[in-house]
Amino acid sequence: MxxxxxxxxxxxxxxxxxxxxxxxxxxxxxxxxxxxxxxxxxxxxxxxxxxxxxxxxxxxxxxxxxxxxxxxxxxxxxxxxxxxxxxxxxxxxxxxxxxxxxxxxxxxxxxxxxxxxxxxxxxxxxxxxxxxxxxxxxxxxxxxxxxxxxxxxxxxxxxxxxxxxxxxxxxxxxxxxxxxxxxxxxxxxxxxxxxxxxxxxRLDVTGAILVTAGFSLVAYGTAQTHEHGWGAVQALGPIGAGVAALALFLLVEARFATAPLVPLGIFKVRAISAASVIMVLVGAAFFAMWYFLSLYMQNVLHYSAIRAGLGFLPHTAAIIVGARSAPALMRRFGPRAVLILGAVLGTAGFLWQARLGEDTSYAAGLLGPAIVMCLGSGLLFTPVAALATGAAPGSEAGLVSGLINTARQVGGSIGLAALATVAASAAAPVVGYQHAFLAAAAALALIVPLSFALPKPAGP
Known part of the structure; x- marks a missing residue:
């Protein structure tokens, strides 16, 4: 009993x-x-x-x-x-x-x-x-x-x-x-x-503060370029201070931290360096997608908050379908092929979404791009993580996983600041959103050549 x-x-x-x-x-x-x-x-x-x-x-x-x-x-x-x-x-x-x-x-x-x-x-x-x-x-x-x-x-x-x-x-x-x-x-x-x-x-609190301050200042300075221009001290000052903070972060990690937040030697592994860059680009594109579509649906199409929320359900469903499909596709075609497929779909979806107008209907102008670009998003993360963690020593798999997630968040933040500036610089809100989606498509297109920097996984 x-x-x-x-x-x-x-x-x-x-x-x-x-x-x-x-x-x-x-x-x-x-x-x-x-x-x-x-x-x-x-x-x-x-x-x-x-x-x-x-x-x-x-x-x-x-x-x-x-x-x-x-x-x-x-x-x-x-x-x-x-x-x-x-x-x-x-x-x-x-x-x-x-x-x-x-x-x-x-x-x-x-x-x-x-x-x-x-x-x-x-x-x-x-x-x-x-x-x-x-x-x-x-x-x-x-x-x-x-x-x-x-x-x-x-x-x-x-x-x-x-x-x-x-x-x-x-x-x-x-x-x-x-x-x-x-x-x-x-x-x-x-x-x-x-x-x-x-x-x-031992916690590397100094490293965490420096890297957060560095990226925050770069993002803030980038946002100031809309109002003051790239050559103004209001933009260059924060950007310069951010770059200095990031340089100091690298120095602390390499020379002074007893338990570094990011052991810099990990980036000598080509797969990890390439995967980090890829995830920065993924974050830059897809953070911007949620942000600009929310503004577009409510400010331009005049959707209520509830209707806008429901409008995002196909995006979420497509991401889930892509993520659940990725492992099976990787087993059949390999991670690099799935990564390229995700990048191509994402790029095509953002180019399609950039055609939105002042009176675009949801069915004609939002639903199709949502499915295409978010299927691409769902397909991207798993092969990047698999290729990067597979190239890392077993004891550092958790660190690499954390680095990839951090790269996606940082890319989203810097990308959103840059694309918000691009959008705000346009003559009309819709034109600004179009420019932002085109820039996001360009970011995802860069993943295709970068994927060839990732080594092929070892065969069975």
């Missing part, structure tokens, strides 16, 4: 732990998609200008990218339960501050803090799964459900953001994290177990 009850209790606890981990990841991903639909309402309420509005997205993305690797290391050094709770608590507190913000600056600052919380929380969720599910098949199933939670958050976020913005206020796209996150914190405090942690704890 006792022997039967103990496994049942263990299985039940493991299921609750899985739920807690999935909910943490769900909130992290939700906060990307849920905000996009609320952007026009945020702009009207807080007085953002055309280039400033992108910082509602970018402040979150940049700090998330800059502190992601640090967050993963923190879970190993300080304990998964402590780090999970700390990350989620910071995420919820920043959500509350953002939901109550009465100025553009306060909202951007709150979004930046949310990004830090997400960077601490997200890696901890995977660490929890890895230590809870020790059987390989059980761990695979758990990670699959964790991935599905992220995909579901992307789909639900657009619709939920529309509902909350339409019937309550844009503020609730942030405030909703507080009660949900509070309940998850309480559950995590009860069900998560802490494991032993090393006594020697």
């Amino acid at each position: 006792t022997s039967t009850a103990q496994p049942a209790t263990a299985d039940k606890r493991a299921s609750v732990v899985l739920l807690v981990a999935c909910l943490g990841q769900f909130l992290v991903v939700l906060d990307v998609s849920i905000v996009n639909v609320a952007l026009p309402a945020i702009r009207t309420d807080l007085g953002f200008d055309a280039t400033g509005l992108q910082w509602v997205v970018n402040a979150y993305a940049l700090t998330f990218a800059g502190f992601l690797l640090l967050g993963g290391r923190a879970a190993d050094l300080f304990g998964q339960k402590r780090v999970y709770l700390a990350g989620l608590a910071l995420f919820c507190a920043a959500s509350l501050a953002g939901g109550l913000a009465d100025s553009a600056g306060l909202l951007v600052a709150a979004r930046a803090l949310q990004g830090v919380g997400a960077a601490v929380l997200s890696p901890a969720t995977l660490t929890i799964l890895a230590t809870t599910f020790t059987d390989p098949s059980a761990r695979t199933r758990a990670v699959a459900r964790w991935s599905a939670a992220g995909a579901a958050a992307g789909a639900i976020g657009s619709v939920l953001g529309g509902v909350l913005t339409e019937y309550l206020s844009w503020r609730w796209v942030l405030l909703i994290n507080v009660p949900v996150g509070g309940a998850v914190v309480a559950a995590a405090f009860v069900v998560l177990a802490e494991r032993a942690v090393p006594t020697a704890r």
